Amino acid sequence: MSKKRVLTGITTTGIPHLGNYVGAVRPAIQAARDEDTESFFFLADYHGIIKCHDPAMIHASTQAVAATWLSCGLDPERTTFYRQSDIPEIMELNWILTCITSKGLMNRAHAYKAAVQDQNAEGGGDHDQAIEMGLYSYPILMSADILMFNANEVPVGRDQIQHLEMARDIATRFNSRFKPLFTLPEAKVDENVELLVGLDGRKMSKSYGNTIPLWENDKKTQKAVNKIITNLKEPGEPKYPGESPLFEIYKAFTTPAENAEFTRLLADGLAWGEAKKLLAARINAELAEPRERYAALTARPAQIEDILQAGAQKARQKARGFLDQVREAVGIRPLK
Template sequence: MSKTRVLTGITTTGTPHLGNYVGAIRPAIEASKQDDVQSYYFLADYHAIVKARDPERIHQSTKEIAATWLAFGLDTDKACFYRQSDIPEIMELNWIISCLTAKGLMNRAHAYKAAVQLNDDEGSSDPDKGITMGLFGYPVLMAADILVLNAQKVPVGKDQIQHLEMTRDIAGRMNHHYKVGFNLPDAVVDVDSAVLSGLDGRKMSKSYDNTIPLFVPEKKLRKLIMKIKTNSLEPGEPKNPHSCTLFEIYSAFATEEEIQAKRAQYEAGAAWGELKQELFEYLNNHLKEPRAKYEELLNNPDYIEDILNKGAAKARAETTPLLEKIRHSIGIRPINV
């Protein structure tokens, strides 16, 4: 049976939080269990240095993200789980395809245009002030990540759809000029994936500093949940669950029956303190087992490293022959061939 090749990258710039889990980690791990899917998950550490300048943060984030995926049960015998920087063929392909990528295409990238617009808004005489080649060429590296494993499906957020369109354009050019046989990957946007609000009611994001990390200790988890912004309705007054961050987070983890019971509590006027305490207890119970596994993994970095090395070997079994084929196609091969 032919399997669909699905690839997902995770940028190593922060500590995984509840929003990451319900929006990306949980659905990705579930998808990897399908018999008709070959999943590739990689830690995008080269992408991280586009914005992150703290080496220790990137190093720690790599360890935390790897431990998080493993703690939630990613089957690395079935899925290929690796570190981007362990696959040298990615960077080689990045250069090869950049030589066939029009600068005008990169000029239209949303992130680059936003940076140029910011410079213009600030009155800078240089529209490219502070813009690195890493930011400018980010879509090309993303294309290399995808094409080096000939992925067919790439789950992305709406803000990444343009990058997939660029990848298809680059793959098409390579196929036309060098007959390399790249798949033209499709973006997969899950409109039903959960997006959680953070402590202040805005989307949970490291950028807003409003996240609830997945594996903070119990006391810290309770403290963070108690800080979640609510309105001033008193105990006994009916509350609208659909405009409440507490209910939103609870619903992302609970069963339908539990959600209905919680909705009834809101309508009956439960106190905010009571609802926050119950959310803490529910989440703490849900995360207790993976938290213990996560701590065990962090205390055994050699095991994590071994898993990533095995994943890299599995990936390179595919990327190495592909790059040999591409080198041959573009004319870089032994003289006597």
């Protein structure tokens, strides 16, 4: 029985924070340990330059994201871990798929429609003028990422389901027009994956400025945790879930029994300040060893590069032969 292929892409546009760790990194690495799964993880740096036009950030993020996944337990021997830009076969497949994708399909993409709506709100002339082709064609490149390795499942948030549906549409059109080569991927939306709330109770996001850093030291983690919003209840007054994001963040780092005890302590009057110390201690305890590994890796970026190049070699071995089949199917073949 062949293994199920699961593919995960991580865009290189920022430095990972605690919400990324809880919502994406930790569950994906746990899932990759399944003996019946063949996992592909890639740094989506070509996707990154669609919205991020700061070369220094793309470069720094590539290192930080790679070091994050490796430090948190991603095993490059058991998985295929690579940088998107190191696999030229993906970009060639991207062009082949572009040639068979209808403009109408791309016109329906949520990101494109939202960008047009923003332009309409600003007024002026041609509302497509400020929309670049990277944004417009993003779903095709994502399709190439997925279809190149015939992934069976792609873990995504609900905002990405449409892109998986587009990948299936594109694959179906190719399979019908030329040859049935592509597996139709399934979107995997795990309702049990935690979306960590931020300091202000909204989703933890760098755009909101409400994140807790992942790779800072214990003291800076405590300083960030201290900024979690609470009410004005004094020590001794009962405090309940819903009154502060503190409860939800603590839950992400404990067992159900431990979380119940924390909730009881606050209901019995534990001070907010003491509760924040307990939370920071939990976070720092879980991340102590990963932080050591992260510091060691980022101090030796050449080691990260070696791992990525080994992963690229593994990925290209799979991609090259399959792309040859795709080229043959569309008529790009040697003259004999």
